[in-house]
Amino acid sequence: MSHFVHNTLSGLKKLLLDNNEQMKTISEEGEVGSVSCSFNAPIQTTDIEMFERENNIKLPEDYKAFLTLHNGARIYELIAEDDINIGGGLHLFSLDEVKEAQELELMEGLGLPIGHLLGDCYLILDTEKLKVGNPNYLNILEFTELSSLNLNFEIFLDRYIISQGEVFWSWPIYTAENYYRTR
Numbered sequence: 001m002s003h004f005v006h007n008t009l010s011g012l013k014k015l016l017l018d019n020n021e022q023m024k025t026i027s028e029e030g031e032v033g034s035v036s037c038s039f040n041a042p043i044q045t046t047d048i049e050m051f052e053r054e055n056n057i058k059l060p061e062d063y064k065a066f067l068t069l070h071n072g073a074r075i076y077e078l079i080a081e082d083d084i085n086i087g088g089g090l091h092l093f094s095l096d097e098v099k100e101a102q103e104l105e106l107m108e109g110l111g112l113p114i115g116h117l118l119g120d121c122y123l124i125l126d127t128e129k130l131k132v133g134n135p136n137y138l139n140i141l142e143f144t145e146l147s148s149l150n151l152n153f154e155i156f157l158d159r160y161i162i163s164q165g166e167v168f169w170s171w172p173i174y175t176a177e178n179y180y181r182t183r
């Protein structure tokens with residue numbers, strides 16, 4: 001299987017204005033805003049292998065492809081009108097941050113946390129699904145509710161970038177009948 005993590009991130013970087021890590025986005029109902037994207041340096045394959053040995057886990061290949069490009073990233077963090085970063089967006093952890101997040105009490109028994117999303121959600125690799133080769137191994141922890149996204153890492157990342165940081169995984173629940181009532 002070939003991975004398109006590199007293509008997805010390269011495409012995003014082409015949209016960043018004048019190499020200052022910022023860009024304009026359009027979100028639901030025509031809202032235009034500014035966001036920033038920043039990317040950590042890559043990590044060596046040997047460091048990934050050491051992490052896998054220490055944690056007795058085989059990381060998915062698409063996620064390892066990301067780490068060898070960038071050992072962590074911040075994508076679509078909101079920028080206020082006065083150019084102040086006000087957070088939000090997607091924070092993909094470095095492997096050191098993954099280790100720290102594993103120590104959080106709320107992560108016990110849930111899998112491997114690889115990112116923080118929208119201020120109160122975590123992206124989690126379902127280690128049980130990984131062990132049996134299930135390709136839909138990515139879960140999201142929203143507050144205290146864990147649910148499967150039925151995606152792998154690179155499809156999630158691709159869709160998150162295409163949707164410009166919107167909560168695309170909840171779109172199917174909004175219909176013309178209930179959309180206006182839920183606002």
